[in-house]
Amino acid sequence: MALRNLAMGAAGFGIVFAVWYVIWLSGLVNRDLVPRPDEVLMRMIYDFREAGLLWDILSSVGRVLAGMSIGVTLAIPTGFVLAWYPKVGDLFQPVINAFRAIPPIALSPLVIVYLGIGEVARGSILVYAAFFTSLVVIYEGVSAIEEIYVRAARALGAKDREIFYKVAIPLVIPQVFVALRLALGVCWGTLVAAELLAAERGLGAVIQNAGNYFIIPDIYVGIACIGAIALAMDSGIRKLMRVAVSWQERVER
Template identity: 55%
Template sequence: MTSTPTAARAPAPERPRRGRPGRTGRPGRPRVRAGLERAGYGLAGFALMIAAWYALHASGFVAAGLLPRPDEVVAAAWRGFTGQGLLLDVRVSVTRVFLGVAIGTAAAVPVGFLLAWYRPLRAMLDPLIGFFRALPPIALIPLVVVYFGIGEPARISVLVYASFFTAVIVVHEGIASIDPLYIKAARSLGASRTEVFTRCVLPLSVPQFLVAVRVALGVSWATLVAAELVAAQRGLGAVIQNAGNFFKIDEVYVGITLIGIVALAMDRVLRVLMRRATRWQERTGE
């Protein structure tokens, strides 16, 4: 008598392992953990910088009085916030940078589109944009004073100049790098030129717009001191210049540190907005 083979048992379904992203009921937990880990590394970097600062001060490598300790800089910042209107200086500088970036990038977006879509126009204007982008804004201060005076429009115009030419390059390169396959696919489905632009090109250009704003923001903060050379009475650049004129080194460090802190905070906020605005994109990780 031959025995019939027994039916093979179906393998039991694998139980999801806890802690893996995408297999648990709380997919946000690994993302939060990664964010905290990045924040911890960032704080560790700042801690190392402060420790190196203290070590350099204690070594005597820099002459006494030329390198204040971090706690002396903090004390000078506290004095500025409580009695010297340093908070007003921060607000004035943030307003100038915001206006410069907003006006410069708003003007750069259509120019970047035109350069990316029309090859003859790109061939004609690309050398000019490269020429003006290479000019340092501080070299234009005498002309700015002649044409705009010494008021607020003169300072804003320097930041607009720096933001515009930086954002034009980013927008142009971003739009020009869009995969033509998307446009060909849209046209093959019967989309008109307007529909291709509004439903294909514009959504694919959103990340590049935000990158242009982010790059222009960094350039504007780097140009702030040059912009506030134009007879500025308030602002972080003015704080640095006035402190340097009276050899108040700790206040110079206060102005420099505050520019870095505010610029970093604005950049982090912009990165969060970028992640939310481009959530539909496939991200390979940060």
């Protein structure tokens, strides 16, 4: 099954690259503006050797992991409280929905004013994005717990604490992994905006600098690195999810 999925994924990328080459060969686009895949690969190798691309990758991965981890860690107890106590949820849900609709990049000017342009400022934007994305997933996961499980546990003499640890948490664990995957995607999507805040290193900085100096291949290199690393990290979360919730048949497919 794993080999089949790997082969299907490779075939999908093969189709994308084939279409890319066809478009380049057709002359429908300016060849100076759209480099071939092999040109992007050669530029990537050059950037690894000469431009310190590895350090850019490590900087971005560190920021994404920190922002995602902090955001999801804060969202889990918050989502539990809001869903477990409906009155609290009714009180704060409109506030959460309002803030969730605000794109992180819109907060950049305020972040600069209050936190400056350092790592704390960049990290806060990623934490914001991860928190509100994962909060909704956790909240809906806890809210979707069927009452029959709680009643059955009470009928067996379970106290509130036992219900929380032995019923609620196991049922919500799959949603926690979904929250992680969504937060990961949002953090990578927000990375370029976060690294606009005077970041010297990072894939977002690579893309921004390449755009400023019109170095088209480097833009593709930055985009390709983000896509490849995000895919690898998401695959890791999915594998961990299969182990943690192996009892769920749906996850095994």
